[in-house]
Amino acid sequence: MKKWTRRAFIGAGVLAGGAVIFGIAIRPGNRASKVAGLVAKEGETMMTIWIKIAPDNTITAIIPHAEMGQGVHTALAMMLAEELEADWSTIRFEEAPAAKEYANYAVAKGFVAGNKDFPKFLDQTIEGVFLTAVKSMNFQITGGSASVRFTGQIAMRIAGAAAKSMLLEAAAAKWKVTVDELKASKSVITHESSGQKITYGALAPEAAKEKMPSHPKLKEAKDFTLIGTSKPRFDIPAKVTGEAKFAIDVNIPGMKYATVAASPVFGNRIKSVDTSTEGKEGVIKIVNLGNAVAVIAEGYWQAKMALNSLNITYESSENELISQEDILARYRAEMDQALEKGELEIHHQAGKVEPAFDQAGQIIEAEYQVPFLAHATMEPMNCTVWVKNGEAEIWCGSQNPLGFAAAVAEELQLDLEKVTVHNQLLGGGFGRRSETDVVLQATRIAKEVDFPVKLIWSREEDTQHDVYREAGISRMKAALDGSGNPIAYQNQFIFKHHPPEAADIPYEVGNQLIHFSSPKTFVPWGNWRSVDHSTHAFYSESFIDELAHTAQVDPLQYRKKLTASKPRFQKVLDTVYEKSGWNSPLPPNWGRGVAIHYSFGSLVAEVAEVEIKTNGEVKVHRVVCVADPGIAVNPDGFVAQMESGIIYGLAAAMTGEITIKNGAVVQSNFHDYRVTRMNEAPKIETHIINSGNPPGGAGEPSTPAIAPAVTNAIFAATGVRIRQLPISKTDLRVSVKQTT
Incomplete structure (x- = not known):
C-alpha cells in the first residue's frame, strides 16, 4: 500500500470483484445486518453499518478511523448527526472493529475519484467495486488527511441522511401520512398537524426494515446546525483526567514484557546471541528474530537491562561501508546519469522549456536538499499480543487495524476471523503507526510463549529503526522575461512517492518540465506527515x-x-x-x-x-x-x-x-x-x-x-x-x- 496508484487501485477493484468484468453490478445495499453481531448490543438497532440506535434514543456513530489527537471521532460523528437531524447530546461513538465489513471503501474511493458524482444507475456498482477491493486489501487506513473529506462526505453524511429517510418512511407508514407532513429534528419525528411525536429510539426497529436510499438528499451548507460549530471533542475529558487508554497503558492479567535490539545496520542479520541469562533475574526467554534479538522478562526494565548486557554478534554486509556523504554522492551521481541518459520520468510537462530558456532575459538555478526524518511519536512504539488456542489477540495503536489483523493472521497462518485487534488511542501516528513491523515483531515473540507479551521499543530503537522520510534533492531552474515573470520552470527531483500531485506548482508558468528519478537506497522509507x-x-x-x-x-x-x-x-x-x-x-x-x-x-x-x-x-x-x-x-x-x-x-x-x-x-x-x-x-x-x-x-x-x-x-x-x-x-x- 506504500505506492498505489489510481490505475492500480481500480485494477485491484475490478479483479477482486471480477463480476464487474461480465457486466454484473456489485450492489452492496444496506449491510447493517452483516455487522449487527460485531457492534450491536442487546436492544440496539443497526440502521446502517455506521449507525445504531438504542431504545433510550442514544445514537452511536461507528467510526472507521483511529484517534491520534486529530479529533476524528468527534468530527465524523458531527457529520453523521448533522444529516440525521440528531440531538447532539444523545450522540455517542465507537471505533469500528477490525473487520472486513468495515474496510474503508470511502477513503479508497475518495483517493481514486475524489468527491465526484457518478451516474445514479452506476453509483451502487461503483460503491461495490471499491468495497470489494478494500476488503481484498484489508484496507482500514487513517491517513492522508482523508477522514473528513472522504469518509465524512461519502460515508457519514450519506449514512445519516439515509437513516433519517428510513425513519421518516417508517413514521409515515405508522401514522398513515405522507413523508412531506413530517419533520425530523433533535432525534424526534413530529407530525405537526396532529401533534404526534416519536423518538428515533422507539421507531428504529421498524425503520431498519425500510429500504435504504442510495441517494438521500443532503443538506445545503446554509442549513447546517452542527457542521461549522466547535463541539467539545469526545477524547478530551479522559485525556485530562488520565483515564484515556493508549496501547502502552494496556495491562492483561499474566502479561510479561519484552524489548528488542535490531541490528544497527539496516539489512544485517543476527549471527549469534548468548542466551545464558535465561531464567536469571526475571529474564524468561531470549528470542532470536533473525534481524533482532528480543528479551522477555517480568518487567520492561528487567528486559531492557538484560538486553543491554547480551553479547550479540551480527553478520556483515556492504551496507556498513555506507555513510551519509556516500548516500548523497550516489544520489547526485544517479541524478546526473539519469539526466544524461534521458532516463528521467516525467511528472508534469507543459509547453516547451528549452526554447523558453534560450529566449530568457535571466536564468536562475538552485539546488535544494532535505534530510532523512524520523517520526518521533511521543508514545513509544509498542504492541501487546496473546497467542492462544489457535487464536490471537492484539492490543495496539494502529492506523490500519484491519491491515494489522491480516498481517498477524498471515504470520500465524490463521484465518482472519481468528485474530482480534483491540485498537487504542494513538500517542502520535504521523504515518508511523500504519507500518506492521512492530505488531509482527510482537507476534513472533508472543508465539514463543503461552502468555500475553507487551513489546515496548526503547526510544533509541524507535529512532534508529524507524521508516524514514526520504532524504531528497531538487534541482530548480527558471527563466525570467524582462519584467521578471517566469516563462519557464524546471524541477529535477528524486523519489516520487505520493500524493501524485505533490510536485505540482500553482503558478501560471506556460512552460514547465517536472521530472524525477529514483536512486537506489537501503534506508527504509515510510509515510511521514504530509508525505511528498x-x-x-x-x-x-x-x-x-x-x-x-x-x-x-x-x-x-x-x-x-x-x-x-x-x-x-x-x-x-x-x-x-x-x-x-x-x-x-x-x-x-x-x-x-x-x-x-x-x-x-x-x-x-x-x-x-x-x-x-x-x-x-x-x-x-x-x-x-x-x-x-x-x-x-x-x-x-x-x-x-x-x-x-x-x-x-x-x-x-x-x-x-x-x-x-x-x-x-x-x-x-x-x-x-x-x-x-x-x-x-x-x-x-x-x-x-x-x-x-x-x-x-x-x-x-x-x-x-x-x-x-x-x-x-x-x-x-x-x-x-x-x-x-x-x-x-x-x-x-x-x-x-x-x-x-
Whole structure:
C-alpha cells in the first residue's frame, strides 16, 4: 500500500470483484445486518453499518478511523448527526472493529475519484467495486488527511441522511401520512398537524426494515446546525483526567514484557546471541528474530537491562561501508546519469522549456536538499499480543487495524476471523503507526510463549529503526522575461512517492518540465506527515521566493500575480497579508517570510516572523496561518490541527535530521534528534476561510508550508538563502547586523 496508484487501485477493484468484468453490478445495499453481531448490543438497532440506535434514543456513530489527537471521532460523528437531524447530546461513538465489513471503501474511493458524482444507475456498482477491493486489501487506513473529506462526505453524511429517510418512511407508514407532513429534528419525528411525536429510539426497529436510499438528499451548507460549530471533542475529558487508554497503558492479567535490539545496520542479520541469562533475574526467554534479538522478562526494565548486557554478534554486509556523504554522492551521481541518459520520468510537462530558456532575459538555478526524518511519536512504539488456542489477540495503536489483523493472521497462518485487534488511542501516528513491523515483531515473540507479551521499543530503537522520510534533492531552474515573470520552470527531483500531485506548482508558468528519478537506497522509507508535500513545498516555495527577489518584486505580491486566475489563492493570500501585517515594520535582524501550498484538499498560507540573534540562533516568534479547507467541520479542532502541523513541521525545519554512519543511524533520542520544545514554540494565529469548496484535510496541510515560510523569513532578515535543511546546519552569525 506504500505506492498505489489510481490505475492500480481500480485494477485491484475490478479483479477482486471480477463480476464487474461480465457486466454484473456489485450492489452492496444496506449491510447493517452483516455487522449487527460485531457492534450491536442487546436492544440496539443497526440502521446502517455506521449507525445504531438504542431504545433510550442514544445514537452511536461507528467510526472507521483511529484517534491520534486529530479529533476524528468527534468530527465524523458531527457529520453523521448533522444529516440525521440528531440531538447532539444523545450522540455517542465507537471505533469500528477490525473487520472486513468495515474496510474503508470511502477513503479508497475518495483517493481514486475524489468527491465526484457518478451516474445514479452506476453509483451502487461503483460503491461495490471499491468495497470489494478494500476488503481484498484489508484496507482500514487513517491517513492522508482523508477522514473528513472522504469518509465524512461519502460515508457519514450519506449514512445519516439515509437513516433519517428510513425513519421518516417508517413514521409515515405508522401514522398513515405522507413523508412531506413530517419533520425530523433533535432525534424526534413530529407530525405537526396532529401533534404526534416519536423518538428515533422507539421507531428504529421498524425503520431498519425500510429500504435504504442510495441517494438521500443532503443538506445545503446554509442549513447546517452542527457542521461549522466547535463541539467539545469526545477524547478530551479522559485525556485530562488520565483515564484515556493508549496501547502502552494496556495491562492483561499474566502479561510479561519484552524489548528488542535490531541490528544497527539496516539489512544485517543476527549471527549469534548468548542466551545464558535465561531464567536469571526475571529474564524468561531470549528470542532470536533473525534481524533482532528480543528479551522477555517480568518487567520492561528487567528486559531492557538484560538486553543491554547480551553479547550479540551480527553478520556483515556492504551496507556498513555506507555513510551519509556516500548516500548523497550516489544520489547526485544517479541524478546526473539519469539526466544524461534521458532516463528521467516525467511528472508534469507543459509547453516547451528549452526554447523558453534560450529566449530568457535571466536564468536562475538552485539546488535544494532535505534530510532523512524520523517520526518521533511521543508514545513509544509498542504492541501487546496473546497467542492462544489457535487464536490471537492484539492490543495496539494502529492506523490500519484491519491491515494489522491480516498481517498477524498471515504470520500465524490463521484465518482472519481468528485474530482480534483491540485498537487504542494513538500517542502520535504521523504515518508511523500504519507500518506492521512492530505488531509482527510482537507476534513472533508472543508465539514463543503461552502468555500475553507487551513489546515496548526503547526510544533509541524507535529512532534508529524507524521508516524514514526520504532524504531528497531538487534541482530548480527558471527563466525570467524582462519584467521578471517566469516563462519557464524546471524541477529535477528524486523519489516520487505520493500524493501524485505533490510536485505540482500553482503558478501560471506556460512552460514547465517536472521530472524525477529514483536512486537506489537501503534506508527504509515510510509515510511521514504530509508525505511528498513536505519536501516539495520547501523546494518550490523557496525557489519562487528566489524568483521574486531576483525580479525585485514583493514575494507575497509575486505569488498573487502568478495566481491571478485562481480566486481561492487570491483570497488566502489577501487574508494572510492583512492578518500578518505584512508590511508593518520589524526590529533589526527580524524578517517575515511567506509560503502557500495546496495539499489534501486544503489551501494553506503561512507567514513566519523570525529573529536572528547575535549568536546566530533563529527564534520563530509568530506564525500567521490562513487556511481554506472548504469548510471546517469543527473549527476548534481544525485550529488545533493547524497548530499541530506547524509545530511538527517546524521541528523538522529547525533541527530535524537523521544521518547515517557506517550503515546505521547516528541519532538515538531527543537529545540529538530534537523536536520543538514548549519554550521554543511560536505564537500561532489561525484564520479559517470557509469557501464552500468540498471539505479538505486538517491533519497534514499546515506542515508543508512552515519550512519555506521560515527560511524565506531568514532571507528577508539576513540576505542568506537557506537551501539545505535543517536550518541549524547554517551558521547565521556573520549575517547578523550589530545593533547598539
